[in-house]
Amino acid sequence: MDVNVEQQAGALPPRQSQKAATRQRVLDAARELFDTRGYQAATIREIARHAGVSVGSVFTTFASKGEILSEVMTARLDSLYAEIDRVMPHVRGSTADRLRTLFAIHFEFEARQVRLFLSHIAAAYDFTLSPDARPYGRTPRLQAIIREVVEQGVADGEVCADVDLQEVIDLLMAAYAWTYRLVVTRNADAKTMIAAMDRQIGLIAKGFASRA
Amino acid sequence: MKHISPIQVAAETPARPPTRRALAKQQTRQKVLAAARRLFSEQGYEGATIRDIAAAAGMSTGAVFANFTDKSDLFREIMVDDMKALHAAMCDAATRGRNIEESLLKIFVAGYTFYKTRLQLARAAFSVSWDKDGGPPLRNLSAATALNDLFAEQLSAAVERGELSQEADVKLRSQMLFDTYLSNFPQAIFEGWSLDALQTRARDQIRILLAGARRG
Numbered sequence: 001m002d003v004n005v006e007q008q009a010g011a012l013p014p015r016q017s018q019k020a021a022t023r024q025r026v027l028d029a030a031r032e033l034f035d036t037r038g039y040q041a042a043t044i045r046e047i048a049r050h051a052g053v054s055v056g057s058v059f060t061t062f063a064s065k066g067e068i069l070s071e072v073m074t075a076r077l078d079s080l081y082a083e084i085d086r087v088m089p090h091v092r093g094s095t096a097d098r099l100r101t102l103f104a105i106h107f108e109f110e111a112r113q114v115r116l117f118l119s120h121i122a123a124a125y126d127f128t129l130s131p132d133a134r135p136y137g138r139t140p141r142l143q144a145i146i147r148e149v150v151e152q153g154v155a156d157g158e159v160c161a162d163v164d165l166q167e168v169i170d171l172l173m174a175a176y177a178w179t180y181r182l183v184v185t186r187n188a189d190a191k192t193m194i195a196a197m198d199r200q201i202g203l204i205a206k207g208f209a210s211r212a
Numbered sequence: 213m214k215h216i217s218p219i220q221v222a223a224e225t226p227a228r229p230p231t232r233r234a235l236a237k238q239q240t241r242q243k244v245l246a247a248a249r250r251l252f253s254e255q256g257y258e259g260a261t262i263r264d265i266a267a268a269a270g271m272s273t274g275a276v277f278a279n280f281t282d283k284s285d286l287f288r289e290i291m292v293d294d295m296k297a298l299h300a301a302m303c304d305a306a307t308r309g310r311n312i313e314e315s316l317l318k319i320f321v322a323g324y325t326f327y328k329t330r331l332q333l334a335r336a337a338f339s340v341s342w343d344k345d346g347g348p349p350l351r352n353l354s355a356a357t358a359l360n361d362l363f364a365e366q367l368s369a370a371v372e373r374g375e376l377s378q379e380a381d382v383k384l385r386s387q388m389l390f391d392t393y394l395s396n397f398p399q400a401i402f403e404g405w406s407l408d409a410l411q412t413r414a415r416d417q418i419r420i421l422l423a424g425a426r427r428g
Contacts, residue, residue: 041345124338204421
């Protein structure tokens with residue numbers, strides 16, 4: 001990301017700006033293909049053809065398609081997290097309600113290109129994934145945001161202090177990802193997923209409630 | 213009327229032995245399935261082609277297609293075999309728990325034990341299950357839903373025994389338990405967690421998910 005900004009800010013030698021342009025074309029093509037075809041069907045070859053560049057030039061910029069998707073998601077999620085940072089400090093209510101709001105924002109955002117998010121989850125199981133790739137579950141930002149909400153709950157006395165926070169976070173992360181199953185099996189929309197997640201958060205909240 | 217020999221009578225009973233041709237077909241299927249299982253494990257679902265599978269089984273791609281409609285059909289057949297065996301192992305494990313928490317924990321551990329030697333195949337299955345096209349046929353297999361149902365059966369039995377409250381939302385809770393069981397596979401696959409570590413984690417998860425359904 002930083003590299004991109006620098007490249008755009010300064011006057012670049014033609015060769016380098018061409019490289020940046022290729023990179024952007026590949027990312028745009030990939031975002032579209034991951035969303036329309038899914039992770040498995042969007043091959044590097046298809047992405048190259050769609051971007052109008054050679055397969056070789058894709059590989060000079062990215063190590064794997066998992067890495068391309070990671071870049072796409074990182075750029076995309078930056079705007080989501082900016083929204084969350086803006087909204088969350090103003091959200092009131094119980095820990096469960098604040099978690100519900102947090103995830104509702106996520107579902108509304110991801111539902112716009114929901115297959116892209118399914119690809120993000122599927123990428124976690126890719127055999128050819130390079131170590132640099134960041135599929136779902138390896139993006140620390142979401143975990144950090146959930147942790148903040150739950151820690152606030154501990155401070156407020158709503159979350160039992162001897163609950164292992166990481167386990168609560170992992171349960172919420174799992175519930176969040178697995179709610180997208182409703183898209184795979186039933187073409188669920190954001191509203192349906194939010195309702196399903198709300199109930200799951202309620203159930204988990206009973207498990208972490210402070211035993212006062 | 214022609215005389216009917218006892219041999220002919222035997223041949224007409226439903227339990228007649230398979231013909232040589234049927235046996236050969238069965239053997240071909242098994243050979244293809246074994247080769248496919250190995251290649252899916254080594255190369256993932258996408259990486260393993262029908263051509264490679266045929267070559268590994270020592271036959272033509274035509275012979276493979278004579279037995280299976282396509283790669284996804286072949287993959288599902290392997291999954292069904294495994295899920296049936298897994299279901300049996302989980303049912304057996306459940307009977308050895310003295311209460312709902314223990315039974316669920318034993319079910320989780322039976323699953324991780326079962327897949328310990330076939331983690332790469334599990335990985336391929338997860339990859340397919342999240343695909344918008346490939347996912348539904350795999351997720352809707354009766355062998356797959358039976359695993360999910362097992363959790364619901366355990367919870368319902370616990371409600372009947374009075375161990376969990378009547379208001380325990382069995383449907384939601386069993387779904388979440390199943391999802392949680394599945395969600396631990398990345399730790400097993402990529403981080404190489406031991407069965408002990410998975411069990412410790414699973415116990416805490418089960419406790420949290422059961423907490424709201426406890427009586428009293």
